[in-house]
Amino acid sequence: xxxxxxxxxxxxxxxxxxxxxxxxxxxxxxxxxxxxxxxxxxxxxxxxxxxxxxxxxxxxxxxxxxxxxxxxxxxxxxxxxxxxxxxxxxxxxxxxxxxxxxxxxxxxxxxxx
Amino acid sequence: xxxxxxxxxxxxxxxxxxxxxxxxxxxxxxxxxxxxxxxxxxxxxxxxxxxxxxxxxxxxxxxxxxxxxxxxxxxxxxxxxxxxxxxxxxxxxxxxxxxxxxxxxxxxxxxx
Numbered sequence: 001x002x003x004x005x006x007x008x009x010x011x012x013x014x015x016x017x018x019x020x021x022x023x024x025x026x027x028x029x030x031x032x033x034x035x036x037x038x039x040x041x042x043x044x045x046x047x048x049x050x051x052x053x054x055x056x057x058x059x060x061x062x063x064x065x066x067x068x069x070x071x072x073x074x075x076x077x078x079x080x081x082x083x084x085x086x087x088x089x090x091x092x093x094x095x096x097x098x099x100x101x102x103x104x105x106x107x108x109x110x111x112x113x
Numbered sequence: 114x115x116x117x118x119x120x121x122x123x124x125x126x127x128x129x130x131x132x133x134x135x136x137x138x139x140x141x142x143x144x145x146x147x148x149x150x151x152x153x154x155x156x157x158x159x160x161x162x163x164x165x166x167x168x169x170x171x172x173x174x175x176x177x178x179x180x181x182x183x184x185x186x187x188x189x190x191x192x193x194x195x196x197x198x199x200x201x202x203x204x205x206x207x208x209x210x211x212x213x214x215x216x217x218x219x220x221x222x223x224x225x
Contacts, residue, residue, distance in 0.1 A: 004155075031211070043156065043201065045212035056211050091155050098211050099163070101146060104155040 002026040004105035006092050012111045013082055021077045021108045023092030032075045033093040033102060034067065036060070043091065049075065050098075082112045119202050119216030126192055127224050134219045135186040136202035144205035145178050145185040146213065149198045156201055160187070182207070192223050 005024045013019050025032050034046040047057040049067050066078045075094075079086055089109050093102040119136045126132055136145070144163055148156035160171050162178035162185060169176055176187045185204070189196055199220050203213040 006155075033211075033213075035213075042217045043203070043213075043215040045214070048211045058212070099144065099205070101158055101161045102213060103158060104148070106155045107153075109153070 004092055004094055004103055006090075006105040006108050008108060009106065010109045010111075012113065015084055015112055016081050019079050019082055019110065021079075021090050021092075021110070023075045023077075023094075023105055024073050025075055025092065025094030026103060027073070029094035029096055029103075031095045031098055031102075032067075032069070033095075034077045035091045035093060035104075036088040037091065037107075038088045046077070046090075079110075082110075084112050086110060087112045117202060117204060117214055117216040119219060121219060122217065123220040123222070125222045125224065128192060128194060130192055132189045132192055132196075132221060133186060134200060134202075135184060136204070136216045137184040138204065138214075139183065141182045141207040142185075142204035143182070143207045145176070146203045146205075147174075147176050147185070147187045148201045148203060150201060150218070151198050156203075159200075189221075192221075194223050194225050197221055197223050 007022045032049045035043050037043045045058050047061045048055045064080045068076050089107040091107045092105045095102045117136050117138050146161050147159045150156045160176040165182045166180050167178040173190045199218040201218045202216040
C-alpha cells in the first residue's frame with residue numbers, strides 16, 4: 001500500500017540554523033500538507049499546498065517557514081532560522097482532493113538546541 | 114472557535130472490554146476523521162466520515178458523524194492489547210478550509 005515517507009526521521013540543529021525537512025507524498029496525490037506536534041500536545045496545521053502554491057496557512061507558518069515542491073515527487077518544509085520553540089514532530093500529509101482523507105507520514109522529530 | 118473537545122483524555126480498560134470516545138465542537142464540520150498514533154509514529158487513519166449521520170465500521174471499530182455536524186464518536190469493541198495508543202479525532206471545518214483540526218487525543222491502555 002502506498003505511503004507517505006519523510007526524511008530524516010530525526011534532526012538535531014543549533015538555534016538559528018536552517019533546516020529542510022523532506023517528504024515524498026503518495027504518488028497520485030495532488031494536495032500536500034505540513035503539520036507539527038509539540039511533545040505531548042495535539043497535532044497542529046501549518047500549511048497546505050496545491051498546484052505549486054500555498055492554498056492555506058496557519059498563524060504558526062510565519063516568514064521563517066517556506067514550502068516547495070522542487071520536483072515531481074518531493075515536498076519540502078524549510079525553516080530559515082530555527083528557534084527553540086520549533087522543536088516538535090513535523091508531519092507531512094497528502095490527499096487526492098481537498099475534501100478527502102489526508103494520509104500522514106511517520107514524521108521528522110526536530111530538536112533545536 | 115475551532116477547538117475540538119475530545120473526551121475522555123485517557124482510559125484504562127481490561128482486554129475484551131469495549132471503549133467509547135467522542136469529540137465535540139461549537140463549530141460545524143464537513144468531515145470527521147479518526148486516527149491512531151503510536152509513540153514516535155505518525156497518525157494512522159482508522160475511519161473517515163463525510164456525511165452527517167453516517168455510521169461506519171472498520172472491523173471492531175465503529176464511528177459516527179453526528180447529525181448536528183458538531184460531534185463524532187468512536188467505539189472499539191472487544192479490545193485487545195494492540196489497541197493501546199493515542200486516538201485522535203480530526204475534523205475539516207465547513208466553509209472550505211482544507212486544514213484538519215485535531216482533538217487533544219485519548220490515551221488508551223489495555224490490560225491483558
